[in-house]
Amino acid sequence: MEIMVAVAITALMGGIVAVSFHTSFHAKEQVESEIEYYRMLRAAMSRMTREIGAAYVSDRYDPKKYRDQNDRPSNFIGLKDKLTFTSFAHQRLYTDAKESDEMVVEYSMKTSTERGAHGRMDLIRRENPLVLGNIDRGGTEDVLFEGLKRIEFSYWDTDKKEWDDDWDTRRLERKTILPTRVRIKIIAADENGKDREYMTQTRIMLNTELPRYN
Numbered sequence: 001m002e003i004m005v006a007v008a009i010t011a012l013m014g015g016i017v018a019v020s021f022h023t024s025f026h027a028k029e030q031v032e033s034e035i036e037y038y039r040m041l042r043a044a045m046s047r048m049t050r051e052i053g054a055a056y057v058s059d060r061y062d063p064k065k066y067r068d069q070n071d072r073p074s075n076f077i078g079l080k081d082k083l084t085f086t087s088f089a090h091q092r093l094y095t096d097a098k099e100s101d102e103m104v105v106e107y108s109m110k111t112s113t114e115r116g117a118h119g120r121m122d123l124i125r126r127e128n129p130l131v132l133g134n135i136d137r138g139g140t141e142d143v144l145f146e147g148l149k150r151i152e153f154s155y156w157d158t159d160k161k162e163w164d165d166d167w168d169t170r171r172l173e174r175k176t177i178l179p180t181r182v183r184i185k186i187i188a189a190d191e192n193g194k195d196r197e198y199m200t201q202t203r204i205m206l207n208t209e210l211p212r213y214n
Helices: 002-053
Strands: 076-078 083-087 103-111 121-128 140-146 148-157 162-164 181-189 195-203
Touching: 002 083, 002 140, 002 181, 002 195, 103 148, 121 148
Parallel strands: none
Antiparallel strands: 076 083, 083 103, 103 121, 121 140, 148 162, 148 181, 181 195
């Protein structure tokens, strides 16, 4: 009887220790997942504010090659859920790379192509270091933030003193100007599965067109 009681007590203690370890590992994984979520969110916000803040449009192009502002290699095409623009924030990653500080950047939402993603929406960043032609094409894509529900861009109109849902420098009335500020809003599910809004703003430093050389 004493042996049976001892075995039962040992088994009970072992079960308690196993449950404790399982709970600890589960809590550790959950905390690490939350940390990675917010790290990815901060990195995405930080990168977007830096690159949008260095946006520009330029009139320094060959008018014989590019007929008008619709074709020129630098533009700022902002929609409510998509933003394509030229920026001076390019970082060269390789020595002697034939690249400058200029690049084309695009932020948009796309369905993930990863196996097991189950229709997950991601924030996609497209970058093209060659500012030579149509900014709607070319470059490479990478995921900036996973599990996005919605992204919203707003553009501050200094004259109207209000936020606009779009801003397109291909239009004649906005050919030479950029919004002074851009507001970025990301809607994503938090660790409890509830939708939360994360918002920031960035100021565009060069909000007037770079003129041609005399």
